[in-house]
Amino acid sequence: METSKINLILLILVIAIVLVPLIFKSDAEYGGADGQAGDLALEINPNYEPWVEPLWEPPSGEIESLLFSVQVAIGAGSIGYVLGLLKGRNTVASNR
Amino acid sequence: MKKKSSLFFIILALLVLVPNISYGMHVMEGFLPAGWAIFWAVLSLPFFLVGIKKLGQVTKNNPDAKLLLGLVGGFAFVLSALKIPSVTGSCSHPTGVGLGAIFFGPTIMTVIGTIVLLFQALFLAHGGITTLGANVFSMGIIGPFVSYGIFRGLKNKVNKKAAVFLASALGNLATYCITSLELALAFPDPVGGVTASLTKFLLVFALTQIPLAIAEGLLTVIVYNLMVEYKEKGVLKLGNI
Numbered sequence: 001m002e003t004s005k006i007n008l009i010l011l012i013l014v015i016a017i018v019l020v021p022l023i024f025k026s027d028a029e030y031g032g033a034d035g036q037a038g039d040l041a042l043e044i045n046p047n048y049e050p051w052v053e054p055l056w057e058p059p060s061g062e063i064e065s066l067l068f069s070v071q072v073a074i075g076a077g078s079i080g081y082v083l084g085l086l087k088g089r090n091t092v093a094s095n096r
Numbered sequence: 097m098k099k100k101s102s103l104f105f106i107i108l109a110l111l112v113l114v115p116n117i118s119y120g121m122h123v124m125e126g127f128l129p130a131g132w133a134i135f136w137a138v139l140s141l142p143f144f145l146v147g148i149k150k151l152g153q154v155t156k157n158n159p160d161a162k163l164l165l166g167l168v169g170g171f172a173f174v175l176s177a178l179k180i181p182s183v184t185g186s187c188s189h190p191t192g193v194g195l196g197a198i199f200f201g202p203t204i205m206t207v208i209g210t211i212v213l214l215f216q217a218l219f220l221a222h223g224g225i226t227t228l229g230a231n232v233f234s235m236g237i238i239g240p241f242v243s244y245g246i247f248r249g250l251k252n253k254v255n256k257k258a259a260v261f262l263a264s265a266l267g268n269l270a271t272y273c274i275t276s277l278e279l280a281l282a283f284p285d286p287v288g289g290v291t292a293s294l295t296k297f298l299l300v301f302a303l304t305q306i307p308l309a310i311a312e313g314l315l316t317v318i319v320y321n322l323m324v325e326y327k328e329k330g331v332l333k334l335g336n337i
Contacts, residue, residue: 075173
């Protein structure tokens with residue numbers, strides 16, 4: 001099978017993995033803070049006091065999503081650049 | 097037996113009653129006592145330094161290495177920012193470091209993982225500066241080493257795509273296991289000690305993470321396939337992958 005076909009199937013599988021919980025467990029809240037790992041820690045040791053606060057926290061959910069988008073944009077831009085360059089090289093090579 | 101069933105009940109209650117709790121892979125700022133924070137930082141530092149040295153070497157020996165570094169770095173940036181819903185009703189995110197470990201070996205991903213973790217600690221309040229060492233150890237060292245080891249061990253025994261899938265998916269799970277261990281060591285259960293605490297962290301982490309590990313494995317195979325195709329067409333110089 002062609003690579004592009006295999007990759008398309010794999011991509012559909014990934015999308016399915018993301019969608020299945022959203023469809024079949026639509027009432028869940030899908031809270032997203034990494035920080036809540038601490039809750040279990042505090043449950044185990046209620047006397048623990050986090051001794052450092054983050055230097056800076058995004059002031060709102062909007063700003064947080066802005067910064068996450070920036071992270072993805074940097075990454076996706078980088079991936080796109082490389083894939084495009086290789087595609088171009090390949091076109092040049094096969095036209096020669 | 098009694099302890100086990102009560103533990104099971106606690107976890108079940110956690111999952112059923114509080115469906116919106118979520119557990120990411122990072123240990124939050126301030127959530128490791130100073131001793132442990134220093135311990136993990138000291139443990140991680142040599143891997144980081146070796147990675148820096150390796151980076152210099154690979155970019156010198158292969159002009160296409162910089163290109164690929166851009167790709168695996170971008171992959172880690174994208175994947176570690178995507179918070180994906182899981183069947184447990186909470187979100188977590190992949191790591192994206194398995195791909196680079198397969199192409200470049202583990203320590204280079206220690207450097208890239210550190211950059212990603214630093215970005216998230218400084219700008220997103222995810223993870224932290226005091227817990228950077230611990231987070232680098234789980235995501236930038238153990239994850240890539242597990243991925244690299246599994247790929248190396250399997251690539252001549254099974255289908256290479258299967259090896260890539262297992263390497264990246266299990267590397268992702270390994271990261272979460274180490275995060276659980278780091279938290280369990282710092283927060284031993286008052287009754288059952290580190291073991292009981294580890295079980296608690298692991299069970300809650302693992303359930304959320306399994307589908308995401310599979311997703312990361314599949315995405316890694318997609319990019320791997322593309323690179324192999326370009327290598328075979330002779331437009332990309334790559335080592336033995």
